[in-house]
Amino acid sequence: EAQVTQNPRYLITVTGKKLTVTCSQNMNHEYMSWYRQDPGLGLRQIYYSMNVEVTDKGDVPEGYKVSRKEKRNFPLILESPSPNQTSLYFCAIQGGLYEQYFGPGTRLTVT
């Protein structure tokens, strides 16, 4: 069964302090992506990666970076977090037959 892990699950930080949210998968899937969930807006894609060293912007990439140096890991980096990045973040992988499997989420608060 596909498993996606994220760390940390909860994070409170201050404006401008760089942070990284890790995402790891155990199934060697090529496609990984990051979404943020905000009330009344649903989930929106931040970045995605089709394979190692192949990443591209989603719908709301401003203020975020990603890297894909190895297939299993896809960290989300906030170089200088701001309060408008307070959100619930999900990492996802693309399984077979088009379903996506989501990690447990990371709740980020930027004060």
Place this chain on the structure above:
Amino acid sequence: AQSVAQPEDQVNVAEGNPLTVKCTYSVSGNPYLFWYVQYPNRGLQFLLKYITGDNLVKGSYGFEAEFNKSQTSFHLKKPSALVSDSALYFCAVRALYNTDKLIFGTGTRLQVFP
């Protein structure tokens, strides 16, 4: 532009009654449609999908959804609601470009009362 609409922020239903959570979509071409459920403090769980074939799709936990091309709808249904079905439900469509991106609706909170 592709989009998904969930017109109800919340749906309330009594336990044992049938439930419907509505979803309409706007895409060019044939849509790939999905339903996900989010329980409190949990990630999203895949419920069911429509890719092609029968318009009535059966999924996890007794849920089903009906694809209606003429009405561009993909409503989620269950014949008999359980209190444990109370959760946040998201409808999504697969984007035609960036073909693995999901475009989500805003979510519908289902509350099942005992």
